[in-house]
Amino acid sequence: MxxxxxxxxxxxxxxxxxxxxxxxxxxxxxxxxxxxxxxxxxxxxxxxxxxxxxxxxxxxxxxxxxxxxxxxxxxxxxxxxxxxxxxxxxxxxxxxxxxxxxxxxxxxxxxxxxxxxxxxxxxxxxxxxxxxxxxxxxxxxxxxxxxxxxxxxxxxxxxxxxxxxxxxxxxxxxxxxxxxxxxxxxxxxxxxxxxxxxxxxxDDNSPFNKNPLAVKLTNRGSKTLSDSSYTEWIDGKQKKSDIDKEEFRTLAKEQFGIEF
The missing domain is CATH 3.30.2140.20 (Arylamine N-acetyltransferase fold)
Structure with a gap:
C-alpha cells in the first residue's frame, strides 16, 4: 500500500x-x-x-x-x-x-x-x-x-x-x-x-479568514473552540466556557493538536 x-x-x-x-x-x-x-x-x-x-x-x-x-x-x-x-x-x-x-x-x-x-x-x-x-x-x-x-x-x-x-x-x-x-x-x-x-x-465574505475556529466530533458529542469560548457536548449535555487568549492557545493545543 x-x-x-x-x-x-x-x-x-x-x-x-x-x-x-x-x-x-x-x-x-x-x-x-x-x-x-x-x-x-x-x-x-x-x-x-x-x-x-x-x-x-x-x-x-x-x-x-x-x-x-x-x-x-x-x-x-x-x-x-x-x-x-x-x-x-x-x-x-x-x-x-x-x-x-x-x-x-x-x-x-x-x-x-x-x-x-x-x-x-x-x-x-x-x-x-x-x-x-x-x-x-x-x-x-x-x-x-x-x-x-x-x-x-x-x-x-x-x-x-x-x-x-x-x-x-x-x-x-x-x-x-x-x-x-x-x-x-x-x-x-x-x-x-x-x-x-x-x-x-x-474574500471579504469568507467565514474562515477572520476568526479562529476548531471543531471536532467525539465519541460522546463534540467540541468547538473559538477565540472567546470553548463548548463541549457530552452525552447530550452542553458545557460552555468563556476563555481568554492564553486559555484559547492552551485548548487549541491540548484538545485539537493545533497552534494558532
Whole structure:
C-alpha cells in the first residue's frame, strides 16, 4: 500500500489489513471525524500550501494537523481511491441558516461522490460539526447517524443540482439545507481547488479568514473552540466556557493538536 493509505490508517486507528466495504464506511467516517479537527489555523497565519496530494499527506498525516473541506475531503478521496472505491470530487455552495441564503462565494464547498452498484452516494468529512458520518444516497432516502439525520434530494439551484438536507443533533428539529452541490461539473484535478483556497483566504465574505475556529466530533458529542469560548457536548449535555487568549492557545493545543 502507499504512504497515504498507511499513514491515514495509522492516524485514525484503523488496522492496516482491514478491507474496506460500503458497510464499513460508517466506521471509517466516524473515526475520521473524531481524529481530524476542522480548523483554519493556516488560513489565519498565511501559511497554506498549494493543494496537491503530497502537501495534503504532509499537512494532515505527517504533521497531524486538521483543515477545512478542500483539504479533508480530497485526502479522504485519495484514501478511498487507493482502497478500490469509485469516487470523484464535486464542488458546491453552503447555505447560511442565519441569513437564509447562500454564501455566494462560488462553489467553495468540496465533497465526494461515491458510485457503488449503480447508486451514487454523498460522502463528506469536511463540513465541521455537520458531517453525516455515513454515506448519503442521492435517492432522497434519509440516513441516520450519531450526528443526526441527513438526506440528499435533487433540486436545481444556481450552484448545483442536488441539496444536502440535515437535522443535526442539538441544532435542528426541522430539516435545514446544508449545501447544494453540482454533479455535472466534477473536479478533474485537485489543483483546481486552489481557486477555492484562494477565495476562502482572501474574500471579504469568507467565514474562515477572520476568526479562529476548531471543531471536532467525539465519541460522546463534540467540541468547538473559538477565540472567546470553548463548548463541549457530552452525552447530550452542553458545557460552555468563556476563555481568554492564553486559555484559547492552551485548548487549541491540548484538545485539537493545533497552534494558532
Amino acid at each position: 502507499t504512504e497515504c493509505n498507511d499513514l491515514f490508517r495509522k492516524r485514525i486507528g484503523m488496522a492496516e489489513d482491514k478491507t474496506l466495504t460500503m458497510s464499513s464506511l460508517g466506521e471509517l467516517l466516524e473515526k475520521t471525524a473524531c481524529t481530524f479537527p476542522f480548523e483554519n489555523a493556516r488560513i489565519l497565519k498565511g501559511t497554506t500550501l498549494p493543494l496537491t496530494k503530497e502537501n495534503l499527506v504532509s499537512k494532515l498525516l505527517k504533521e497531524q494537523e486538521g483543515g477545512v473541506c478542500y483539504e479533508l475531503n480530497p485526502l479522504l478521496y485519495f484514501f478511498l481511491l487507493e482502497n478500490g472505491f469509485d469516487v470523484q470530487l464535486v464542488r458546491g455552495e453552503v447555505f447560511v441558516e442565519a441569513k437564509e441564503d447562500w454564501t455566494h462565494l462560488g462553489r467553495t464547498h468540496v465533497a465526494i461522490i461515491l458510485e457503488q452498484n449503480g447508486v451514487s452516494w454523498l460522502v463528506d468529512t469536511g463540513f465541521g460539526g455537520n458531517v453525516p458520518l455515513r454515506p448519503v444516497p442521492l435517492t432522497g432516502e434519509t440516513v441516520s447517524s450519531g450526528n443526526g439525520q441527513f438526506r440528499v434530494k435533487q433540486a436545481a439551484t444556481e450552484y448545483g443540482n442536488y441539496l444536502l438536507e440535515m437535522k443535526v443533533n442539538r441544532k435542528q428539529s426541522d430539516w435545514q439545507i446544508g449545501y447544494t452541490f453540482d454533479t455535472t461539473r466534477p473536479v478533474n484535478e485537485v489543483a483546481e481547488l486552489n481557486e477555492v483556497q484562494e477565495i476562502i483566504e482572501t
